Structure formats: structure tokens, C-alpha cells
Amino acid sequence: MTAVTQPDWQAICQRDDLVAGGGVCALLGQEHVALFYLPAQERSLYALGNYDPIGCASVLSRGIVGSIGERLVVASPLYKQHFDLVTGECLEEASAAVPVYEVRLDGDSVLIRG
Amino acid sequence: MSELDIVVIGNGMVGHHFVKTLVESGAPVRITVLGEEPRPAYDRVHLSDVFGGSAPEALALTDRETYESWGVQAHFGEPVSSIDTAGKAVVTSLGRRFSYDKLVMATGSYPFVPPVPGHEHKRCLTYRTIDDLGEIRARAKDSRVGVVVGGGLLGLECANALKNLGLETHVVEFAPGLMGVQLDPGGSGMLRRKIEALDVRVHTGKNTSNIGAGDSCALKMEFADDTELQTDMIVFSAGIRPRDELAREAGLALGERGGIVVNSSLQTSDADIYAIGECALYEGRIYGLVAPGYRMAEAVAQQIAGSEGAFTGADMSTKLKLLGVDVGSIGDAHGRSPGAISFVFSDERKEVYKRIVTSADAKHLLGAVLVGDCGEYDSLLQYHLNDIELPAEPEALIAPAMGDAPVLGVAALPATATVCSCHNVTKGDIVSALDQGCCDLAGVKSATAASTGCGGCAAMLKNLVEDELAARGVVVDKSLCEHFPYTRQELYHLVRVGELKSFDALLAAHGRGSGCDICKPAVASILASLWNDHVLDAAHATLQDTNDRFLANMQKDGTYSIVPRVAGGEITPDKLVVLGEVAKKYDLYTKITGGQRIDLFGARVEQLPLIWRELVDAGFETGHAYGKALRTVKSCVGSTWCRYGVQDSVGMAILIENRYKGLRAPHKLKSAVSGCTRECAEAQSKDFGVIATEHGWNLYVCGNGGMKPRHADLFATDLDDATLIRYIDRFLMFYVRTADRLQRTSTWMDNLEGGIDYLREVVIEDSLGIGAELEAQMAHVIDSYQCEWKTTIDDPQKARRFRSFVNSEEQDNTVTFVTEREQKRPGRKVKAQAQRIAVGE
Ligand code: SRM
Ligand SMILES: Cc1cc2nc3c(=O)[nH]c(=O)nc-3n(C[C@H](O)[C@H](O)[C@H](O)COP(=O)(O)OP(=O)(O)OC[C@H]3O[C@@H](n4cnc5c(N)ncnc54)[C@H](O)[C@@H]3O)c2cc1C
Ligand code: SF4
Ligand code: FES
Numbered sequence: 017m018t019a020v021t022q023p024d025w026q027a028i029c030q031r032d033d034l035v036a037g038g039g040v041c042a043l044l045g046q047e048h049v050a051l052f053y054l055p056a057q058e059r060s061l062y063a064l065g066n067y068d069p070i071g072c073a074s075v076l077s078r079g080i081v082g083s084i085g086e087r088l089v090v091a092s093p094l095y096k097q098h099f100d101l102v103t104g105e106c107l108e109e110a111s112a113a114v115p116v117y118e119v120r121l122d123g124d125s126v127l128i129r130g
Numbered sequence: 131m132s133e134l135d136i137v138v139i140g141n142g143m144v145g146h147h148f149v150k151t152l153v154e155s156g157a158p159v160r161i162t163v164l165g166e167e168p169r170p171a172y173d174r175v176h177l178s179d180v181f182g183g184s185a186p187e188a189l190a191l192t193d194r195e196t197y198e199s200w201g202v203q204a205h206f207g208e209p210v211s212s213i214d215t216a217g218k219a220v221v222t223s224l225g226r227r228f229s230y231d232k233l234v235m236a237t238g239s240y241p242f243v244p245p246v247p248g249h250e251h252k253r254c255l256t257y258r259t260i261d262d263l264g265e266i267r268a269r270a271k272d273s274r275v276g277v278v279v280g281g282g283l284l285g286l287e288c289a290n291a292l293k294n295l296g297l298e299t300h301v302v303e304f305a306p307g308l309m310g311v312q313l314d315p316g317g318s319g320m321l322r323r324k325i326e327a328l329d330v331r332v333h334t335g336k337n338t339s340n341i342g343a344g345d346s347c348a349l350k351m352e353f354a355d356d357t358e359l360q361t362d363m364i365v366f367s368a369g370i371r372p373r374d375e376l377a378r379e380a381g382l383a384l385g386e387r388g389g390i391v392v393n394s395s396l397q398t399s400d401a402d403i404y405a406i407g408e409c410a411l412y413e414g415r416i417y418g419l420v421a422p423g424y425r426m427a428e429a430v431a432q433q434i435a436g437s438e439g440a441f442t443g444a445d446m447s448t449k450l451k452l453l454g455v456d457v458g459s460i461g462d463a464h465g466r467s468p469g470a471i472s473f474v475f476s477d478e479r480k481e482v483y484k485r486i487v488t489s490a491d492a493k494h495l496l497g498a499v500l501v502g503d504c505g506e507y508d509s510l511l512q513y514h515l516n517d518i519e520l521p522a523e524p525e526a527l528i529a530p531a532m533g534d535a536p537v538l539g540v541a542a543l544p545a546t547a548t549v550c551s552c553h554n555v556t557k558g559d560i561v562s563a564l565d566q567g568c569c570d571l572a573g574v575k576s577a578t579a580a581s582t583g584c585g586g587c588a589a590m591l592k593n594l595v596e597d598e599l600a601a602r603g604v605v606v607d608k609s610l611c612e613h614f615p616y617t618r619q620e621l622y623h624l625v626r627v628g629e630l631k632s633f634d635a636l637l638a639a640h641g642r643g644s645g646c647d648i649c650k651p652a653v654a655s656i657l658a659s660l661w662n663d664h665v666l667d668a669a670h671a672t673l674q675d676t677n678d679r680f681l682a683n684m685q686k687d688g689t690y691s692i693v694p695r696v697a698g699g700e701i702t703p704d705k706l707v708v709l710g711e712v713a714k715k716y717d718l719y720t721k722i723t724g725g726q727r728i729d730l731f732g733a734r735v736e737q738l739p740l741i742w743r744e745l746v747d748a749g750f751e752t753g754h755a756y757g758k759a760l761r762t763v764k765s766c767v768g769s770t771w772c773r774y775g776v777q778d779s780v781g782m783a784i785l786i787e788n789r790y791k792g793l794r795a796p797h798k799l800k801s802a803v804s805g806c807t808r809e810c811a812e813a814q815s816k817d818f819g820v821i822a823t824e825h826g827w828n829l830y831v832c833g834n835g836g837m838k839p840r841h842a843d844l845f846a847t848d849l850d851d852a853t854l855i856r857y858i859d860r861f862l863m864f865y866v867r868t869a870d871r872l873q874r875t876s877t878w879m880d881n882l883e884g885g886i887d888y889l890r891e892v893v894i895e896d897s898l899g900i901g902a903e904l905e906a907q908m909a910h911v912i913d914s915y916q917c918e919w920k921t922t923i924d925d926p927q928k929a930r931r932f933r934s935f936v937n938s939e940e941q942d943n944t945v946t947f948v949t950e951r952e953q954k955r956p957g958r959k960v961k962a963q964a965q966r967i968a969v970g971e
Contacts, residue, residue, distance in 0.1 A: 033936035038672030043938040051936075057644075067944065073688035074944045078679060081672065082646030084612070091647035093676035093684055098647075 025127040032124065039077035039090065041066045044130050049117055050077035051126065052090060052101055062101040063117035063128055068092045070112050136434065137162045137220055137230035139210045139376070144407030144423035145236030146171030146191050151428050153200045157435035161202045162228050164220065166209035167259060170194060175420055175584055177263060181291040186260050213380040215400050232402055232434060235377065235390060236427070239370035239408040239418070244279070248341030253348055253363045257288045266365060270295040273362030275347050279338065280367035281308040286452040288367045289330050293453070300331045300359060302351070304368070307334060312448060312459035316474060317499035320483035324455045324502060333359065372409040372416055385411040394440045396430050404430045417444060420583060421551045428554070445515060445551065449507045449586045456504040461514050462487050462497030470496055473525040484528035486510065493519050508590045516547050540594040549590055552583025557594065564598050571595045610871065611648040614641045618796065618871045622656050631661060632669045651675040652871040655758055658794035659866045662914040664921055666928050677756030680932065681918055682738055685731060687945050687956040690738060692718070692730040693755035694745050695791060698765040698783035699726030708748040716741055719953045725762035725800070727753060732954055734942060739929045742919045751917040754791065760799045763787035764812065768805030768822070775805035777822030783811070786820070789855070792915045793862065796869040796878075800834070814842045817875040818858055823847070827854045831861060831889070832879040840876040843886050846894060856905065860893045863904035
């Protein structure tokens with residue numbers, strides 16, 4: 017039997033490090049991960065790559081979070097393109113998606129798989 | 131009825147309009163078009179746009195496929211060489227013969243070249259066709275100086291083209307003034323001043339006697355008065371002459387000075403041959419504009435289609451922008467009508483000249499000249515065309531706004547009023563287009579063709595359509611975004627009246643969804659203007675736009691800049707030393723800004739609180755360079771040092787800057803104070819600017835630099851300090867209350883019904899009775915001021931948000947710097963030009 021190697025869940029920070037209604041950035045190894053905390057939503061945690069492939073800077077966690085139609089998005093603080101919090105897709109430029117991470121809360125611990 | 135054979139000679143603007151009108155009439159005809167130029171009709175009126183960068187193809191009025199689909203047989207590049215009136219046929223340059231039942235001549239005109247010795251030199255050109263454009267452009271490449279012969283409408287247009295091509299440009303005119311046909315001497319003189327200020331050299335009263343080889347340039351022009359001018363190329367634009375050679379050979383009647391004579395049915399001396407456009411001479415007159423040509427084309431098309439159609443002359447009023455100067459001429463500009471009287475307004479400082487010519491009883495407008503400001507053109511034209519009775523004091527029509535100018539509102543126009551003269555569209559046509567279901571400007575344009583010609587009627591059409599739509603109760607959607615069905619102004623009201631203190635409260639009460647990057651910062655700004663809580667309080671922090679969120683401007687690489695306030699631009703040596711020391715310690719790129727202060731660039735987010743700690747301890751405050759808030763109040767040295775200063779401009783600038791610092795607004799606010807009329811602080815380019823006078827201060831409002839610069843308007847004069855401040859308080863708060871999101875004061879005022887006069891009523895006369903309220907609101911903002919950076923670094927919860935990573939002290943390794951001119955700057959990125967969506971911070 018071949019074991020499927022799934023990366024393990026690991027604690028990345030505390031709930032207290034998050035900003036309600038917005039994002040923060042955390043390091044996962046060498047990767048920059050943007051964590052968005054939206055307590056008012058049914059699903060409260062989202063994680064995307066922090067690097068904005070259009071503005072070419074590690075800044076997505078500093079963007080404004082909101083909704084466009086049914087989709088939850090973050091607007092890049094540099095040139096305002098919107099990235100889908102669930103899929104990582106860029107709404108304005110199909111070729112520019114960012115990675116998505118699985119993330120969840122365990123008590124006050126924020127766990128991420130990656 | 132059998133099909134008539136219609137042959138059209140010439141496929142210029144008018145020839146094409148004729149074909150189009152006839153096809154659209156559905157008359158049973160076979161149309162053959164014979165054109166000399168190698169391409170189908172194009173928009174000659176906008177020829178010069180090509181020098182401004184648009185492609186020649188963009189001028190096309192039609193194409194071969196369209197003609198084919200209309201069943202029109204068209205041959206381009208095949209001029210007609212003779213007309214056989216007896217055999218009712220034309221013969222082309224290729225020897226082909228086409229029979230006609232009715233022949234329409236639309237051969238236009240050619241530029242007149244005076245027969246000066248040397249005029250055939252290859253550096254002497256003309257300007258009428260797309261091909262001419264190509265030649266002018268090619269010649270300009272190896273030229274430094276260019277001369278336009280002719281200071282009429284086309285000559286000046288051509289001068290603009292030469293200027294755009296980078297040539298030192300001269301205009302040589304035979305007559306004593308520019309645009310002698312359309313302008314009276316006063317208007318012509320003002321136009322000359324304005325054009326010379328643009329560095330186009332004007333030589334009037336010059337009769338060219340010879341063109342020969344030059345010394346410093348390729349050519350030398352010699353004039354009858356023994357003067358000369360060296361140039362590398364010459365473009366002749368000394369008037370037009372009708373192309374009547376075919377008609378002459380065919381024996382048709384011509385005018386004494388040329389032109390194919392036509393009657394009011396546009397028939398020539400041969401009843402089966404029509405002439406239309408610039409080749410036709412009607413009542414001794416050639417109509418050198420498109421609109422009359424179009425009327426002629428329509429009249430002939432109507433006759434052929436079997437209905438009545440006649441031409442009874444046309445209005446030659448024009449409104450143009452020549453070299454960026456507004457020029458308007460209506461009717462009898464020279465006041466030559468018997469008994470006519472004139473009213474003249476001339477302002478040599480603002481370089482505006484206006485004249486109206488009325489009947490002896492001053493009841494009817496016969497003509498007008500406008501130079502430098504065509505604001506009243508539309509109104510005046512309507513008075514003239516519709517013979518509407520003038521107000522009792524007609525001079526008020528052109529006098530600068532001292533009170534209510536009796537401008538004709540679109541609502542007051544009769545249904546017969548012509549709105550678009552190019553396409554002969556009346557107000558009635560537009561109203562019926564709306565009645566038949568058009569619901570916006572674009573719809574009306576495509577249904578009526580209004581405003582698709584010269585474009586001169588665009589502003590009036592827009593007004594009319596909006597006015598009519600409003601009268602029909604059509605609501606234009608002005609929602610801020612999908613989350614709030616309200617304008618910014620309405621939201622402001624809801625927040626103020628409902629005393630709502632947070633975005634969530636507003637969203638719950640009046641919105642839907644989760645908000646977005648449009649409404650969140652807009653509401654954050656409203657909350658700040660009204661209640662002035664700290665923008666990084668937990669309820670507000672994530673609403674803030676990029677720069678407000680970290681109280682600093684984000685740079686292209688994700689680092690930030692730091693701009694401490696330097697009120698009025700005055701700074702002590704000690705403070706300068708501190709800025710230098712801090713910049714050195716944190717290795718920040720240092721630059722003097724355009725706003726009289728110092729910007730430190732390249733700080734990482736976690737360095738911001740450390741840097742600001744040092745700055746705050748040294749007595750600096752935040753400069754709000756990141757906010758839609760008061761930015762700088764520039765000053766000049768003023769009476770303290772300057773030998774010309776009449777008031778202490780530095781003191782006033784500091785007072786103003788400290789008073790309004792921290793005020794958040796729909797867009798950023800800038801100000802300046804100058805110590806005398808020399809205006810070294812550039813106050814007239816600011817949202818509100820102050821200039822010292824012997825007796826106090828003049829206040830200017832609603833100016834800006836930036837993308838679309840606008841000079842501020844003089845708002846009030848010789849104010850004492852207290853009155854000045856009171857007016858500014860009210861002005862600013864009224865702006866904060868009523869402007870749209872990201873609308874600077876200038877656009878706000880442009881959209882304010884009643885404009886500057888209304889603003890004066892509200893601020894100075896307190897016509898709305900809200901003066902005290904506005905002042906109280908300003909007092910609240912001033913009293914609740916805090917330095918946002920000081921509060922932030924003093925509050926551990928807030929300061930904690932400034933971290934690159936929540937789980938590591940590491941630095942952002944994507945940020946790299948290189949050294950240039952002894953300072954650091956960001957390393958170049960792979961994808962240098964990112965696609966930009968939003969302008970602004
Ligand atoms: C630093 C400075 C250029 C400089 O090196 O001199 C500057 C830099 C920026 N300007 Fe400016 N402007 C600066 C003076 C000006 C001026 C000149 C002035 O104020 O006298 C103007 C024209 C005057 C005016 O605004 O009317 C000016 C017209 C603009 C505009 C166009 C505004 C407009 O209405 O068209 C923008 C874009 C915007 O605000 O939406 C802009 C936006 C910006 C932003 C904030 C864009 C951004 O978000 O990255 C730049 C970042 C500054 C930073 O990181 O600190 N900047 N900018 C100047 C800062 C002055 C200060 O001390 O605060
Ligand atoms: C630079 C410039 C700016 C202008 N600006 C304005 C403006 O702002 N407002 C305004 O109202 N007017 C303006 N005009 C004038 C306007 O362009 C003319 O009034 C209009 O083009 C006249 O149309 P037309 O069809 O009579 O002549 P044209 O457009 O000149 O067309 C005549 C056509 O007939 C062809 N032709 C001649 N002889 C023969 C033949 N024997 N066989 C076949 N074809 C022949 C010619 O080659 C030409 O293509 C401007 C003109 C120029 C050059
Ligand atoms: S504006 Fe007047 S006072 Fe100010 S520096 Fe210029 S000349 Fe001097
Ligand atoms: S007046 Fe020329 S487009 Fe309307």
C-alpha cells in the first residue's frame with residue numbers, strides 16, 4: 017500500500033494575532049501566507065499566498081476585504097485587482113491566481129496545512 | 131416608376147452625406163459614385179486630430195463594404211474628366227462613361243495658393259486631404275521652422291498642426307488681423323495675444339512677394355514691405371476656391387469669382403445637374419462649412435426621392451478651439467447690419483473678449499464674437515437662431531458673473547430650436563427620440579446623429595437630455611456600489627442623522643452584502659469627518675484604504691514612505707537635523723516633495739512605529755500624506771522677509787495648516803498662502819488659496835494641479851483674518867457634506883447646480899441657514915484633533931499591527947534595494963508595468 021503524503025496541519029499563530037475583518041501575514045517556512053479573519057461569515061478563516069503577482073510585492077494581507085456578488089474577495093492594496101478568498105482566482109486577470117491554503121481554528125490556535 | 135440613374139461626382143463629406151441620405155430615403159435609384167481621392171469619404175473637419183495622435187483610419191465616415199451593401203457602385207481614385215451634358219453622361223480619367231438621369235456635383239474646393247514666384251517649391255505644401263497630411267509630416271521631419279500662409283480658421287488649425295510636430299511656427303497673414311471673416315478687430319486682437327502667448331509668431335499685413343532659397347533655413351520669404359522670414363517649409367492656407375473646372379468646361383453658369391451657380395433647389399444652369407457643398411455658389415456665397423453642405427445634400431436627396439426640398443441659406447456661426455483657444459462667432463460678428471448696436475466686454479488680464487451685436491432696440495441678437503471663453507456660446511446662438519427676445523440688459527449676457535447671468539436654460543428653448551447644426555437636430559427631435567424609448571445620451575446620439583459631427587453641441591445636448599430625463603422622472607443610478615443604493619452625499623446624511631458610529635451599523639441599517647474596497651474607505655472617511663475617531667480604532671482599521679491602514683504611503687515594493695508635517699514649509703535647523711539623522715539611521719531614501727516638505731522612503735512596515743517614535747519625540751506630527759485629508763498649506767516668505775510682501779503669508783499658512791490638519795474629506799485638500807500678488811506660493815492652483823492684499827486677504831477656491839489642472843476662482847476679496855477663516859470653515863465643511871467620493875473641489879463645484887454663485891450664497895450669505903452648523907462641525911474636528919501617529923505608538927494594541935509577519939521577526943525577503951546617486955532605491959521588478967485599475971492611493 018502506498019501512503020498518500022498529505023502535509024500535516026501545523027499551528028501558525030494565535031487567534032489573537034488575527035485582525036477581525038481584515039488580513040495579516042504569516043510565514044510558513046519561506047512562504048508568505050495571508051490569513052483573513054471574517055468572524056461575521058459562516059466560514060471565518062481564509063488563507064492565500066501573500067504575494068501579489070500583478071503588483072509584484074508581498075502585500076495581499078494588507079488589502080481591503082469585501083464581497084463582489086456572492087464571492088468574498090480581497091482587493092490588492094497596490095493596483096486594486098480582486099482575488100477570490102476561496103479559490104485564489106484574480107477576477108480581473110484570469111492568468112494571475114494566487115495559491116490557496118487549507119486553514120482552520122483549533123481553539124485559539126490557527127492551523128494551516130502546507 | 132423606373133429606377134433613376136444618379137451619378138455623384140466627388141466623395142467628400144457632402145457627397146457622402148448625400149449618398150447616405152438618399153439611400154436611407156429608400157427612393158428607387160441606382161447610385162454611382164466617382165471619387166478622385168483614393169479612399170471613401172472621411173471627416174475632413176477633424177483632420178488635425180491625426181497630428182494629435184489618432185490614426186487616419188479613425189476619420190473614415192464610411193467604407194467600401196457599406197457602399198456595396200447599399201447597392202451603390204463606387205469608384206475611388208477615378209476622377210471625372212468631363213461631362214457630356216447633351217448625352218447626359220460623364221467620362222472618367224480611365225475613359226469609362228457613366229450615364230445619368232440626375233448628376234450631383236460635390237467636388238468641394240481646393241486650397242488657394244497665391245501665385246507668388248517660388249510657390250511651386252517642393253517645400254511649399256497645402257492642407258486639405260489625408261494625403262496632404264502625410265506630406266506635411268514627412269517635410270516636418272527635416273524642418274525646424276514652419277510658416278503657415280493665411281491666418282483664417284484653417285490656417286490657425288494648420289499652425290496648431292505644425293506646432294504639434296515640434297516646429298517653430300509662424301503665421302503670415304495678408305490682412306491686418308487674424309480670422310477677419312469671423313471676428314471683429316477686438317476679438318481678432320485678443321486671439322492674436324493668446325496665440326502669441328503660445329509661442330506661435332504672428333505676422334499680419336504681410337504680402338509675400340517672393341519665395342527663394344534661404345540662408346539659415348531652406349527657404350526665404352520676401353514681403354512687399356522689404357522684410358523677410360526664413361523657414362524650412364510653408365503651408366498655404368490662404369482661403370479656398372471652389373472646384374468648378376468640370377462645370378466650366380461643360381458650360382454651366384459660374385459666379386464671377388468662381389463657384390457653380392445654384393438656385394434654391396440646388397440646380398445648376400442645367401436642371402438635371404445639381405451642385406452641393408463647397409463647389410456650389412448660392413446667392414453669391416460659398417458656404418465653407420459642413421453643416422450648410424449637409425443641408426444642401428439633404429435638400430437634393432429629398433427632391434430626388436420625390437418630396438420637396440430646398441436650401442435657403444444657412445447659419446455660419448462657429449465655435450472652435452484653435453490652438454487650445456476658445457473662439458466663437460455668431461451671425462453678424464462685425465455689426466454691419468443697419469442700425470446695429472454693440473456691447474463689448476474685454477478683460478486683458480484673463481484674455482477674454484466678448485461682443486454682442488443687437489438690433490437698435492437691443493431686443494434681438496444679430497451676432498456675437500467670443501474669444502478666450504465660449505461659455506455663453508450655446509445660449510447666444512439660441513437667442514440668435516430662434517430670435518428669442520433678449521433680456522432687458524443684454525450686456526449681462528456677456529459680463530462676468532456678478533450675479534445671475536440670464537443664461538438660457540435648455541428648458542426654455544422652443545421645440546424648433548436647433549441643437550445640433552451639423553445634423554440639423556432640433557430640440558423637438560431629441561424630445562421625440564426620448565418619447566420613442568431612448569433612455570440615455572448614447573441612445574439619443576445614435577437615434578438622431580446629434581453631436582456626431584463637429585461635436586460643438588455636445589455640452590448642450592447632454593444638458594438637454596439630462597433635463598428631459600429628469601423631467602420624466604428617470605433616475606440615473608448613482609449608487610456608491612453594490613452594497614449601498616445611495617450616493618456618498620446620502621450616506622453622509624444617513625450617518626449624521628442616524629448618529630451611526632461604525633461601518634457595521636451603517637451596513638446593517640442601510641446596506642447589504644459585506645462591503646468592498648469602494649464603500650469601506652468612503653464610509654471610513656465619512657465617519658472620520660463627522661466623529662473624528664482614530665482611524666485605526668478596531669471598528670475602523672480594516673475599512674481604511676491602503677495608505678490610511680498603515681498611516682503611510684505604500685510604495686511599489688510594499689515598503690512605505692514617511693512624511694512628517696512641516697506646516698507652511700517652515701522648519702527649524704534642529705528639526706532638519708533630526709530628519710537627517712533618522713533617515714540615516716534607518717537608511718531611508720530622502721527627497722524634498724513638491725509640497726514643501728520632506729519625504730523619507732523605503733521603510734518596512736515593522737520599522738514605521740520605531741521611526742515615528744523618534745520623530746514624535748522630536749516634536750513632529752503626522753503629515754497625512756496618506757489620507758484624503760488636508761495635505762500641505764504652501765507658503766511664500768511673505769512680508770517678514772520679502773521686499774514685496776504685504777502680509778505675513780507664512781504665519782497665515784501655518785495657522786491654516788494647523789487648523790485644518792486631520793480633517794478628512796471626499797478627496798485630498800491642498801492650500802497655499804502668498805504674500806502678494808506675485809503669487810510665489812501658487813495659491814491659485816489649490817483647493818483653497820489665499821493671496822495677501824494691502825487690505826487683507828483674497829480667497830480663491832476650487833483649483834487644483836494634477837491630472838486636469840484648473841485655476842481657482844476668486845471667491846471673496848479683502849477679508850480680515852476672522853472672516854477668511856469663517857469662510858474657509860464653511861466652504862470646507864459644505865464640500866465634505868455634499869461632494870462625491872474622490873471628487874476634488876473643482877469637479878464638485880462644476881457639478882454643483884449654480885456653481886460658484888451658489889457657493890457664494892451658501893458660504894457668504896448663508897442662504898441655507900447652515901453656516902453656524904458648518905462652523906460648529908469644523909470646531910468639533912479641530913477640537914478632537916490628535917496626531918494619529920502619536921496615538922498609535924502610544925497604544926500597544928495599535929502598534930502591534932505593524933508587523934511583517936505575525937509569527938516571526940524575520941524581514942520581508944522579497945524587498946531588495948540597490949544604490950543610485952548615493953541613496954537606496956527598490957530593485958527593479960520582473961514585471962515592471964503592472965496593469966493599473968484604480969488611480970490614486
Ligand atoms: C511626494 C510627492 C511627489 C514629490 O516627490 O514631490 C507626491 C507623491 C504622490 N502623489 Fe502627488 N505628490 C506630491 C505632490 C503633488 C502635487 C504638488 C502639490 O501638492 O503642490 C500634485 C498636484 C497638485 C494637486 O494635487 O492639485 C500632486 C498630484 C497628485 C495626484 C493627482 C490629483 C488630481 O486631482 O489629479 C495624485 C493621485 C490622487 O490623489 O488620486 C497624487 C498621488 C500621489 C501619491 C500619494 C500616490 C500614491 O498613493 O502612491 C504619491 C505618493 C507619495 C508618498 O509615497 O509619499 N498626487 N501631487 C508630493 C508630496 C507633497 C507633500 O509634501 O505631501
Ligand atoms: C483642416 C480643415 C478643418 C476644417 N474644419 C471645419 C470645421 O471645424 N467646421 C466646419 O464646418 N468645416 C470645417 N472644414 C471645412 C469642411 O471640411 C468642408 O466644408 C467640407 O469638407 C466640404 O465638403 P465637400 O464635400 O463640399 O468637399 P470635400 O470634402 O472637399 O469633398 C470634395 C471631394 O470631391 C473630390 N473631387 C473633386 N473633383 C472631382 C472630380 N472631378 N471627380 C471626382 N471627384 C472629385 C475631391 O477629391 C474631394 O474628395 C474644415 C476643412 C479643413 C480642410
Ligand atoms: S508672493 Fe510676494 S511676498 Fe511672497 S515671495 Fe513672492 S513676491 Fe515675495
Ligand atoms: S453642432 Fe456639430 S455635431 Fe452638433
